[in-house]
Amino acid sequence: MDSDEHTKENEFDALSSDLSGNESSHRNNEKTHDDQNKAGLSDDSIREITDALHDADNDNHLALINELSHADTADLLQKISQEDREDLLENLPIEIDPQTFSYMDSDLCKSTLSAMSASQVAKIISELDSDDALDLVENLDEAFQQDIIKQLSAKTRLAIEEGLTFPEDSAGRLMQREFIAIPQFWTVGKVIDYLRVATDDLPSEFYDIIIIDPLYHVVGEVPLNRVLRSKRKQKIEDLTLDDLHTIPAEMDQEEVALIFRREGLNSAPVVDNDNRLIGVITFDDIIDVIDEEAEEDILKLAGVEGGDLYRAVLSTTGSRFRWLFLNLLTAIVASIVISMFDATIEQIVALAVLMPIVASMGGNAGTQALTVAVRALATKELSSTNTFRVIGKETIVGTLNGIGFAAITGVIAALWFGSHTLGLVIGAAMIINLFFAGFCGAAIPIFLNKIGSDPALSSTVLLTTITDIVGFFAFLGLASIFLI
Amino acid sequence: MDSDEHTKENEFDALSSDLSGNESSHRNNEKTHDDQNKAGLSDDSIREITDALHDADNDNHLALINELSHADTADLLQKISQEDREDLLENLPIEIDPQTFSYMDSDLCKSTLSAMSASQVAKIISELDSDDALDLVENLDEAFQQDIIKQLSAKTRLAIEEGLTFPEDSAGRLMQREFIAIPQFWTVGKVIDYLRVATDDLPSEFYDIIIIDPLYHVVGEVPLNRVLRSKRKQKIEDLTLDDLHTIPAEMDQEEVALIFRREGLNSAPVVDNDNRLIGVITFDDIIDVIDEEAEEDILKLAGVEGGDLYRAVLSTTGSRFRWLFLNLLTAIVASIVISMFDATIEQIVALAVLMPIVASMGGNAGTQALTVAVRALATKELSSTNTFRVIGKETIVGTLNGIGFAAITGVIAALWFGSHTLGLVIGAAMIINLFFAGFCGAAIPIFLNKIGSDPALSSTVLLTTITDIVGFFAFLGLASIFLI
Numbered sequence: 001m002d003s004d005e006h007t008k009e010n011e012f013d014a015l016s017s018d019l020s021g022n023e024s025s026h027r028n029n030e031k032t033h034d035d036q037n038k039a040g041l042s043d044d045s046i047r048e049i050t051d052a053l054h055d056a057d058n059d060n061h062l063a064l065i066n067e068l069s070h071a072d073t074a075d076l077l078q079k080i081s082q083e084d085r086e087d088l089l090e091n092l093p094i095e096i097d098p099q100t101f102s103y104m105d106s107d108l109c110k111s112t113l114s115a116m117s118a119s120q121v122a123k124i125i126s127e128l129d130s131d132d133a134l135d136l137v138e139n140l141d142e143a144f145q146q147d148i149i150k151q152l153s154a155k156t157r158l159a160i161e162e163g164l165t166f167p168e169d170s171a172g173r174l175m176q177r178e179f180i181a182i183p184q185f186w187t188v189g190k191v192i193d194y195l196r197v198a199t200d201d202l203p204s205e206f207y208d209i210i211i212i213d214p215l216y217h218v219v220g221e222v223p224l225n226r227v228l229r230s231k232r233k234q235k236i237e238d239l240t241l242d243d244l245h246t247i248p249a250e251m252d253q254e255e256v257a258l259i260f261r262r263e264g265l266n267s268a269p270v271v272d273n274d275n276r277l278i279g280v281i282t283f284d285d286i287i288d289v290i291d292e293e294a295e296e297d298i299l300k301l302a303g304v305e306g307g308d309l310y311r312a313v314l315s316t317t318g319s320r321f322r323w324l325f326l327n328l329l330t331a332i333v334a335s336i337v338i339s340m341f342d343a344t345i346e347q348i349v350a351l352a353v354l355m356p357i358v359a360s361m362g363g364n365a366g367t368q369a370l371t372v373a374v375r376a377l378a379t380k381e382l383s384s385t386n387t388f389r390v391i392g393k394e395t396i397v398g399t400l401n402g403i404g405f406a407a408i409t410g411v412i413a414a415l416w417f418g419s420h421t422l423g424l425v426i427g428a429a430m431i432i433n434l435f436f437a438g439f440c441g442a443a444i445p446i447f448l449n450k451i452g453s454d455p456a457l458s459s460t461v462l463l464t465t466i467t468d469i470v471g472f473f474a475f476l477g478l479a480s481i482f483l484i
Numbered sequence: 485m486d487s488d489e490h491t492k493e494n495e496f497d498a499l500s501s502d503l504s505g506n507e508s509s510h511r512n513n514e515k516t517h518d519d520q521n522k523a524g525l526s527d528d529s530i531r532e533i534t535d536a537l538h539d540a541d542n543d544n545h546l547a548l549i550n551e552l553s554h555a556d557t558a559d560l561l562q563k564i565s566q567e568d569r570e571d572l573l574e575n576l577p578i579e580i581d582p583q584t585f586s587y588m589d590s591d592l593c594k595s596t597l598s599a600m601s602a603s604q605v606a607k608i609i610s611e612l613d614s615d616d617a618l619d620l621v622e623n624l625d626e627a628f629q630q631d632i633i634k635q636l637s638a639k640t641r642l643a644i645e646e647g648l649t650f651p652e653d654s655a656g657r658l659m660q661r662e663f664i665a666i667p668q669f670w671t672v673g674k675v676i677d678y679l680r681v682a683t684d685d686l687p688s689e690f691y692d693i694i695i696i697d698p699l700y701h702v703v704g705e706v707p708l709n710r711v712l713r714s715k716r717k718q719k720i721e722d723l724t725l726d727d728l729h730t731i732p733a734e735m736d737q738e739e740v741a742l743i744f745r746r747e748g749l750n751s752a753p754v755v756d757n758d759n760r761l762i763g764v765i766t767f768d769d770i771i772d773v774i775d776e777e778a779e780e781d782i783l784k785l786a787g788v789e790g791g792d793l794y795r796a797v798l799s800t801t802g803s804r805f806r807w808l809f810l811n812l813l814t815a816i817v818a819s820i821v822i823s824m825f826d827a828t829i830e831q832i833v834a835l836a837v838l839m840p841i842v843a844s845m846g847g848n849a850g851t852q853a854l855t856v857a858v859r860a861l862a863t864k865e866l867s868s869t870n871t872f873r874v875i876g877k878e879t880i881v882g883t884l885n886g887i888g889f890a891a892i893t894g895v896i897a898a899l900w901f902g903s904h905t906l907g908l909v910i911g912a913a914m915i916i917n918l919f920f921a922g923f924c925g926a927a928i929p930i931f932l933n934k935i936g937s938d939p940a941l942s943s944t945v946l947l948t949t950i951t952d953i954v955g956f957f958a959f960l961g962l963a964s965i966f967l968i
Contacts, residue, residue: 071746075746079865079869080870081873202709206709223689225691227712228712229682229686243553261775262587263553283767287744287770287774294774295778298785299855302854308856313877313881317888328889331845334840339837342833342836356819356839356843357812361812361815368786372792381562385527385530400798401804404801
């Protein structure tokens with residue numbers, strides 16, 4: 001950090017901690033970077049910048065934005081309104097550092113880049129690491145991709161084109177092509193000498209040194225701290241980690257993330273089909289993947305597509321419509337079941353009053369089992385070894401809660417409508433429905449996973465269809481037998 | 485890796501790739517570690533071990549387990565049945581490496597450790613890094629904690645006791661106390677010489693060197709790769725990263741994770757109230773946090789407590805019961821609304837058939853908005869700057885879908901029951917309910933977050949209460965006005 005930059009930063013710190021009024025008085029006598037200590041840009045800072053933008057007080061908001069880190073600039077662009085965003089990007093496209101785009105939400109990034117010219121995007125891409133560059137390009141429309149690729153230097157173009165040949169969400173898309181590979185016979189001293197001399201050829205960050213044989217096959221991995229703590233004459237090959245985790249380029253990113261997480265890896269070499277080193281995946285890529293996958297599951301269970309927060313109203317409406325339409329079909333099937341018993345309901349209107357209770361309890365109990373199963377499948381804690389144990393357990397849990405709620409709702413119904421038989425009928429229906437809810441809640445995602453479907457995507461609709469049908473059918477059916 | 489260990493590993497590789505029959509023929513001629521390349525232990529390996537266990541063929545399963553990595557051993561213990569687990573742990577408690585426990589699900593780990601004696605647990609804890617040790621101890625019952633702490637060495641005891649003084653889920657609980665701190669005036673050469681000599685005092689892994697002043701205040705952080713690529717006479721202080729991210733020990737782990745994620749940090753120094761260095765948090769701790777927080781959100785939305793997969797049936801039933809009971813209250817309120825219109829339903833039984841459609845569509849549309857809001861709050865993408873924009877957008881999206889589904893269900897209802905007015909009534913009710921669903925789906929979690937409640941925990945119940953009440957009230961109310 002040169003001293004000039006430093007002064008600037010301190011000024012901004014003083015400004016923004018003043019604005020956000022945070023309680024860090026005990027550190028005020030220190031040379032701290034309070035603003036960096038918070039996760040994200042404060043709302044006050046955002047407001048100040050947008051106010052400056054609206055005042056046409058150009059210099060001020062430019063200065064403020066220039067002080068922001070890449071992550072904060074991305075945060076700013078995401079949180080301001082679309083008009084402000086367009087205003088900012090059109091007025092000062094040069095001021096936005098290329099790195100900023102790798103921090104942005106991918107949908108927003110896509111729409112922002114798509115509004116630019118191919119040569120502008122090519123310029124941005126040329127300044128990024130190979131993994132970040134590929135990440136930006138892969139989301140764009142294919143025709144636009146080609147326009148951009150044409151404008152890249154031969155080296156970057158090759159990297160991008162080769163990267164795009166790997167399957168989506170695979171290790172090959174995730175990896176960076178900048179890495180340190182060292183022949184196995186080198187000593188620690190030689191490695192250090194090499195690193196001191198080769199400065200310009202090295203990646204901006206690296207965490208492990210990869211040891212290769214003459215054919216570029218990975219022999220081992222050496223964390224930097226082992227290099228630093230070893231004598232110069234030590235052979236680098238003797239420092240490799242016991243377990244070597246090479247990642248095939250075709251491996252799905254979710255599985256890569258599981259390996260990183262399980263083994264606590266900092267980085268791992270990626271190899272091609274011939275087991276030759278072609279890249280390296282680092283922990284920061286993995287953090288993104290874990291985030292993404294967890295987000296995908298939670299959103300899919302509710303029938304939402306990712307990136308909704310920044311999508312336009314009509315496009316959001318459309319994507320939500322599909323899921324709701326599926327649910328409408330479910331609801332109509334349930335209505336048909338009810339209509340089969342319309343004569344019964346006409347005679348005892350209490351049935352119409354109580355029937356949603358049975359269906360809704362089944363849906364909720366089933367969703368509990370379903371969520372546990374979906375999550376356990378995602379983390380591979382659920383596999384064929386414990387499938388039957390988990391389904392069995394969920395069925396028992398559902399049935400036990402069914403018995404509990406049968407007692408409660410039975411008493412309530414009997415007292416409310418003065419009929420013991422009605423109480424018994426709703427109790428029996430509750431047990432039947434929660435038995436099915438527990439069983440299906442666990443079994444549906446496991447079954448979908450087995451046949452290669454995404455368990456998070458369609459489980460919920462299937463489950464509520466079943467719990468609605470079973471709930472209405474059991475309650476109204478039993479009622480038509482015992483109450484008429 | 486000594487050559488003896490190596491031979492063992494290769495034998496096991498051959499065995500397990502034989503068993504799992506995976507398609508890595510293109511790499512068979514290489515000295516690979518195929519088994520390490522998969523995320524987790526294969527089901528076949530688990531089956532082989534449990535079979536050996538059941539055969540009382542002791543030597544065989546012991547040998548197989550000894551070959552496993554810590555993560556795989558933890559995986560094995562999690563996936564086998566409770567009886568097998570107890571069998572294994574009682575027959576060979578000495579064989580389980582202490583590290584294994586840090587890979588286990590926390591609930592399962594707690595019950596396993598609780599079944600041991602305090603001195604056994606103390607022995608396990610003494611062999612772990614300070615952060616892993618604290619992680620195990622903090623989950624145990626307080627009395628048992630005290631018994632264990634008494635048996636620890638003075639140094640470990642102090643670390644654990646001090647660690648427990650930090651709030652749960654804070655940076656202080658997450659950090660490890662082993663780190664490399666270097667005075668600011670040292671040169672690169674001196675740092676390397678120190679690391680080579682101090683081998684025994686160094687943490688087993690480290691990624692950054694922390695630069696401190698004489699009062700132990702953090703001055704900067706230097707990634708190891710910068711040390712390696714610099715000349716010996718270079719001053720270490722000149723190599724520090726531009727942005728220093730010191731983490732206060734009291735900071736919540738969720739916020740720490742956001743900082744790591746945003747800034748792509750590998751490790752960060754943790755400071756006490758006087759801004760003095762007391763520990764370091766590394767990326768692997770953060771990956772665990774991100775996992776945990778994402779899991780918490782998805783499970784809470786469905787009313788499930790974490791660790792359910794490994795919990796006993798009765799305890800799971802109890803924890804689920806509470807959530808279902810809340811939902812029962814919701815359902816009863818909805819029933820009361822229906823009962824207000826029992827005379828209307830008695831006259832037109834079609835209302836009973838159709839009413840669940842309106843309520844269920846509202847619930848589903850609301851859940852979409854709610855999930856997006858809960859997730860955006862967790863990642864801090866939603867804050868006071870864009871609150872009104874998000875609520876406004878979700879309300880519009882809900883209303884637009886309401887109009888779409890009003891048309892569809894209106895036509896279906898009119899055709900099914902031969903009444904235009906019934907079609908108009910259900911259409912109007914649909915629009916009203918989906919308007920409220922969109923608005924409340926976004927507003928409820930934002931409101932709960934504002935008043936300091938957990939938005940993931942209670943949003944769903946509140947939302948479905950509203951969509952049920954509004955749905956039934958609008959549909960039956962309009963019907964009683966226009967159809968009777």
